Amino acid sequence: MVMDRRSLLPNSSKKQTVTTYTMTTTEPIAMDDPTTADDAISRVPTVPVNPPIAQSENSASAEGLPSANVKLVTRNLRFFYGSVQALSDISMSIPVNRVTALIGPSGCGKSTFLRCLNRMNDMIEKTRVEGDVLLDGNDVYKPGTDVVELRKRVGMVFQKSNPFPKSIFENVAYGPRLTGINGRAELQEIVEKSLKRAALLDEVKDRLNDSALRLSGGQQQRLCIARALATSPEVLLMDEPASALDPASTTRIEDLIFELRERYTIVIVTHNMQQAARVSDQTGFFYEGQLIEVGPTRQLFTTPTEKQTEDYITGRFG
Amino acid sequence: MTGPGLLNRQRRRRIIASMFAFSCAAAATLCVVVLFLLVGKIFSEGAAWLNWDFLWNLPSRHPEKAGIKTALAGSLWLTGLTAVISLPVGIGAAVYLEEYAAVSRWKKLFQINIANLAGVPSIVYGILGLAVFVQLFTLGSSLISGALTLSLVILPIIILATQEALRGVPDSIRHASYALGATRWQTVRHQVLPAAMPGIMTGVILALSRAIGEAAPLVAVGAMAYVPFVPSGPTDQFSALPIQIFNWAARPKAEFHQIAGAAIIVLLFVLICMNVTAVAVRHFYGKRVRW
Ligand SMILES: Nc1ncnc2c1ncn2[C@@H]1O[C@H](COP(=O)(O)OP(=O)(O)OP(=O)(O)O)[C@@H](O)[C@H]1O
Ligand SMILES: [Mg+2]
Numbered sequence: 241m242v243m244d245r246r247s248l249l250p251n252s253s254k255k256q257t258v259t260t261y262t263m264t265t266t267e268p269i270a271m272d273d274p275t276t277a278d279d280a281i282s283r284v285p286t287v288p289v290n291p292p293i294a295q296s297e298n299s300a301s302a303e304g305l306p307s308a309n310v311k312l313v314t315r316n317l318r319f320f321y322g323s324v325q326a327l328s329d330i331s332m333s334i335p336v337n338r339v340t341a342l343i344g345p346s347g348c349g350k351s352t353f354l355r356c357l358n359r360m361n362d363m364i365e366k367t368r369v370e371g372d373v374l375l376d377g378n379d380v381y382k383p384g385t386d387v388v389e390l391r392k393r394v395g396m397v398f399q400k401s402n403p404f405p406k407s408i409f410e411n412v413a414y415g416p417r418l419t420g421i422n423g424r425a426e427l428q429e430i431v432e433k434s435l436k437r438a439a440l441l442d443e444v445k446d447r448l449n450d451s452a453l454r455l456s457g458g459q460q461q462r463l464c465i466a467r468a469l470a471t472s473p474e475v476l477l478m479d480e481p482a483s484a485l486d487p488a489s490t491t492r493i494e495d496l497i498f499e500l501r502e503r504y505t506i507v508i509v510t511h512n513m514q515q516a517a518r519v520s521d522q523t524g525f526f527y528e529g530q531l532i533e534v535g536p537t538r539q540l541f542t543t544p545t546e547k548q549t550e551d552y553i554t555g556r557f558g
Numbered sequence: 559m560t561g562p563g564l565l566n567r568q569r570r571r572r573i574i575a576s577m578f579a580f581s582c583a584a585a586a587t588l589c590v591v592v593l594f595l596l597v598g599k600i601f602s603e604g605a606a607w608l609n610w611d612f613l614w615n616l617p618s619r620h621p622e623k624a625g626i627k628t629a630l631a632g633s634l635w636l637t638g639l640t641a642v643i644s645l646p647v648g649i650g651a652a653v654y655l656e657e658y659a660a661v662s663r664w665k666k667l668f669q670i671n672i673a674n675l676a677g678v679p680s681i682v683y684g685i686l687g688l689a690v691f692v693q694l695f696t697l698g699s700s701l702i703s704g705a706l707t708l709s710l711v712i713l714p715i716i717i718l719a720t721q722e723a724l725r726g727v728p729d730s731i732r733h734a735s736y737a738l739g740a741t742r743w744q745t746v747r748h749q750v751l752p753a754a755m756p757g758i759m760t761g762v763i764l765a766l767s768r769a770i771g772e773a774a775p776l777v778a779v780g781a782m783a784y785v786p787f788v789p790s791g792p793t794d795q796f797s798a799l800p801i802q803i804f805n806w807a808a809r810p811k812a813e814f815h816q817i818a819g820a821a822i823i824v825l826l827f828v829l830i831c832m833n834v835t836a837v838a839v840r841h842f843y844g845k846r847v848r849w
Contacts, residue, residue, distance in 0.1 A: 360737060363729075365661055392739030402730035405753055414748070415738040464734070471738055 311336040311475060311505040312357060317371035319352055319361065326352045329371070330531045332524055334475075339497060339506045341516035341537065344526030345552070350509045351399055353526065354477045357507065358394035359387050375475070392419070395473030397481050399509070401460040403452035403467075408435075408444050411452045411463055415471035430470050437500070438466035439492035457484040465493070469500075476500065478508040482515065494519050513553055517541050525549045597826075604819025612820055617784050617802065621813035626821050629802035631788045632701070632781070633770055633828070636798055639705030640712065640769050645762060647709070648716030655717070656724040657746050676714035683710045684778025692779050699780030702792040707775045712765040719761020723754040756843030763836040767829050773800035799825045 312334035319327035326349050334340050342350045355361045357373060359380060373380045380390050404411050412431040421427060431448070435441040440462040444455070452463055461484050468476060478497075482490040497506055497519045510516050516523050517537060524534035525548070533540060533549045544550045607621075615625020659665045687707030697703045727750050735745040751758075776798055783805035785797040799821060806818035 358737065360733060363733060363736065388739050388741050391737055396737040398730065398733065398737070400730060402728075402734045404731060404734065404749055414735070414740075418738060418740050418744060467734075467738065 309335055311376065312507075313372075313374040313377075314353075314356070315372040315374070317353070317356060317373060318369070319349070319356055320368040320370075321364070322366050325529060327356070327529050332531055332534055334505060334507055335522065336505050337501060337503070338521040339501050339508060339519050341520035341523045342507065342509045342526060343511070343513065343516050343523060343552070344532075346511075348526040349529045350526050351479050354396070354479055354507060354509060357475070357477055358391050358396055360391075360396065362387065392471060393473055394475040394477060395468040395471055396477045397461075397465050397468050397479060399479040399483070401457065401464045401484070403455070403460050403463050405451065405453055407449045408452050408455070408463060409448040412467050412470045415467060419471065431466075434466040434470040435463075437469055437496055438462045439489060439496060440466055458486060458489055461485060462489065462493070465496075473504065475505045475507070478506065480509050480511065482510070482512070490515070513541070525552060527552070600819040600822050600826075603816045604821070604823050607817050607820040608823060612817070613824070616786050617797070621811065621817050624806075624814075624817055626799065626802055626824060628785045628788055629797045629799045629821070630824065632785065632796035632801075633799045633825075635701050635789050635792075635796065636705050636708060636776075637766055637770050639701060639792060640708045641762075641766055643705055644709040644713050644716055644765070648713050648762075648765075649720050649758060651713075652717045652720035652724060653746060653751070656721050657742065657750065672714050672717050676718060679774075680711045680772055681774040681778060683707055684775030686710065687775060687779045697793070699782070699795055700793045701789055701796045703779045704776050704781055704796060704798070705792070707779050708769040708772060711772060711775055712769050715765040715768065716762055719765065720754070720758045723757025723761065724750060726757055727753045756840055759839045759843075760836045763832050763839070767832040767836075770828060770832070771800055771825065773798070773804050776801055777804075799828075 310333045314330050314332050317327055317330040318325065330353060342353065344350055352361065356369060357380075361367050361369065369381060375390070375394065379385070404414065406414075409427075409431055412434050413427045416427060416430050421430070432441060432445070435444065440459060443459060444450075444463075452460065455463060461481060465478070465481055482493045485493060494515065497508065500506060501521075508516075508520065520537045522534065523537040523540045525532045525540065525544075525546075527548055533544060533546045535545075540549065541553055544553065612625050613630065614627050615623060616627055617629070618624040655665065655668065684707060687703060687710065691697050691703040691706045692699060695703075697706075731749050731753060732745055735749045740748070781801045782795060782797050783801055785795055787794075789796050803818050803821045803825065806814040806821065809815075
């Protein structure tokens with residue numbers, strides 16, 4: 241499967257791309273200077289696609305073409321477990337090199353949505369998906385799509401940590417090995433780099449050959465993050481990656497996410513509002529299988545347009 | 559009035575409870591005692607005959623000269639060939655059923671059939687082996703016919719044990735592998751099979767120890783009691799330990815019963831070795847793999 245990065249979004253996504261733009265230009269919360277070019281442009285919501293932010297920050301990969309600022313798009317995505325509908329008409333754009341946070345009460349479909357993006361839902365029997373998921377403009381549900389290739393590009397960290405019953409080293413090296421990297425030195429380098437980025441290396445560097453199952457819950461979670469990083473995906477889907485971590489490790493993971501955002505597109509599910517506010521550029525609020533509201537994180541948290549969103553983030557339910 | 563009545567009832571209940579415990583203990587003891595009696599009798603009769611010559615002598619009409627060399631060799635050949643045939647087929651079938659086949663009516667039908675086949679008496683497989691391998695495929699009463707027939711006997715056991723082991727591997731392991739961009743084959747090969755290996759090995763060893771003890775299907779395919787040579791290849795005629803034991807035990811002379819006992823000791827020794835291996839495998843891996 242050759243995904244053409246430069247291909248334009250199909251015309252049918254016009255409506256989508258308009259909404260995309262207002263979201264994509266989210267400035268990181270930290271840099272709140274209204275005089276920056278980025279921000280100035282974000283005030284012009286009528287520009288349909290391709291805000292300069294994408295060009296200025298990603299000119300290397302974007303090549304100044306319109307679809308470059310959106311990595312993933314879902315259009316009217318519906319998902320069914322048997323006859324039970326878990327997602328209804330989710331239309332959402334996920335900007336490149338940005339962090340998108342998904343929040344919402346338990347059971348609202350965040351994990352289901354995440355699994356739709358790399359087709360992990362294919363594994364579950366008797367499920368059905370409708371609508372489109374476009375990665376760089378190509379429908380990942382198109383017949384003939386190479387799912388294996390897709391999953392190499394769209395990595396995932398699961399809600400429950402699931403290390404392989406092998407050594408720490410083998411856990412992280414598994415992904416690179418699949419792609420044909422076999423040199424011990426090369427693997428060692430990748431493993432150490434990945435563990436370091438997942439803030440785990442210091443704790444395990446003397447026992448890389450110990451079983452991963454002997455790590456603590458939080459260490460296992462970071463190991464799973466390291467394992468996902470080792471394959472250098474373009475998009476990283478993280479389902480509550482910090483749910484079993486202490487505050488210090490959580491901070492490190494958040495720092496990591498912030499750092500990774502320069503090279504990856506990240507979608508993170510979290511139940512922690514502060515975390516969503518801290519790390520993400522865009523936030524989507526799910527409720528009962530619907531995407532109630534999506535927008536720049538700061539805007540969603542300060543001036544939500546929907547009553548349900550406001551109730552949720554102020555803790556009135558969920 | 560509740561006083562004595564209640565006490566009585568309590569006493570009755572205690573007595574029933576202790577009687578039940580006693581009967582269970584008695585049943586367990588009986589099993590062990592009978593087993594010890596059997597083993598004891600076999601050892602008292604056979605142990606005296608057990609020596610190096612007994613293992614290395616050819617069968618003979620004279621009990622003092624008779625040995626189990628050819629029968630033991632035949633059993634080892636059979637076990638080896640049976641393993642070579644039934645392992646790939648059995649494990650392959652189980653992997654297909656668990657990891658590849660979609661849930662369907664056919665799969666369910668297949669599954670029920672395998673479970674039933676595991677319960678079919680082995681003589682039935684013997685007759686089948688005689689008709690198919692010996693006659694139809696004209697393999698004759700050879701080692702390969704015997705091994706193929708024994709494979710039929712233990713295939714359902716291997717398939718069921720392997721399926722059980724594969725089902726014990728949590729789906730989260732498969733998902734983790736797929737999410738890293740592994741193909742189905744890579745996932746099976748690098749994650750699922752290694753994780754299931756202790757269970758599979760245990761099942762395989764137990765199935766093979768069943769094969770080693772089988773006599774009926776071998777009689778049906780025409781194994782012989784008197785084979786004066788050690789088989790040199792899969793197409794040779796053969797004998798096997800259970801056949802030899804059966805043959806000696808059926809003779810009127812008391813000495814033959816005693817050397818049958820000696821052969822049983824050898825067979826038991828082989829079986830115990832295999833079972834110990836199974837336990838060791840489970841123990842060794844069990845320490846490493848825990849979900
Ligand atoms: N494998 C499955 N089979 C059937 N129903 C499922 C399955 N997985 C999830 N569901 C249902 O789909 C709905 C959405 O589940 P999902 O796991 O996506 O929720 P979530 O938002 O991730 O919740 P949480 O925050 O608790 O993780 C729930 O009602 C859940 O019961
Ligand atoms: Mg979830």
